[in-house]
Amino acid sequence: MLTRPYFGIAKQPRGFAALLFVAALLPALVIVPAMLSDLFLGSSWLGSDATKAGEHLLGKWTLRLLFATLAITPLRTLTGWNWLAKHRRTLGLFAFSYVCLHLLTWTFLDVQVLVSEYVGWADVWKDLTKRPFITIGMLGFVLLVPLALTSTRASIARMGKRWRALHRLTYVVPILGVIHYLMAVKKDIEEPLLYGAILATILVCRGLIARQRAVAP
Ligand code: HEM
Secondary structure: OOOOOOOOOOOOOOHHHHHHHHHHHHHHHHHHHHHHHHHOOOOOOOOOHHHHHHHHHHHHHHHHHHHHHHHHHHHHHOOHHHHHHHHHHHHHHHHHHHHHHHHHHHHHHOOOOOOOOOOOOOHHHHHHHHHHHHHHHHHHHHHHHHHHHHOOOHHHHHHHHHHHHHHHHHHHHHHHHHHHHHHOOOOOOHHHHHHHHHHHHHHHHHHHHHHHHHHHH
């Protein structure tokens, strides 16, 4: 049985929302300018392959933010900090923004469509369909789109039960993300396995909470 220890922060600490916003935005504010500076101004903030390094960092931050979104419910249940719930949407939308940056980096800096005269949209399609890890990443992205589009209060009110059903995809997307990561790295799988273990822990906690809620009078 899960307990609900209470650590004495019944109300959201002042400035928490702003702090969370800045913390989620900061990695992008560092990664994107560093990548562009390396590529176009000759600096080397991200090492010898700025495109790959930036692409990897943006992918990892997508996963971290997806995990943070999923971790809110277990954290709330364990701590009693119910005010955390209202930050789920912010974290989810940040995860979506990071995956958009990851996708843009892949399209225009990695594959170089429209950037290189030798690359066309047919090459993008070839990569998407012939490289299974990219297909899985794309599936994760496509599933995130309806979640982002229906994250407003109006959508929740309008869609009712259908909203809950649709938002079960929040479990599927990070699973696809971890599989995509595992397939992308080929060897050195320790880090993606660690991400997988963190995700499994969050999902088990959520499962326990859901079961406890189902049996509660
Ligand atoms: C929810 C969706 C996604 C997540 C969570 C995600 C996450 C990640 C992560 C964690 C990495 C590995 C970083 C590393 O090796 O350090 C990665 C790599 C990569 N991802 Fe994604 N990704 C997603 C979607 C996509 C999409 C839509 C594309 C392109 C269509 C894509 C293309 C790539 C590429 C090209 C790499 C680099 C592989 C290499 O090392 O060559 N990803 N992604």
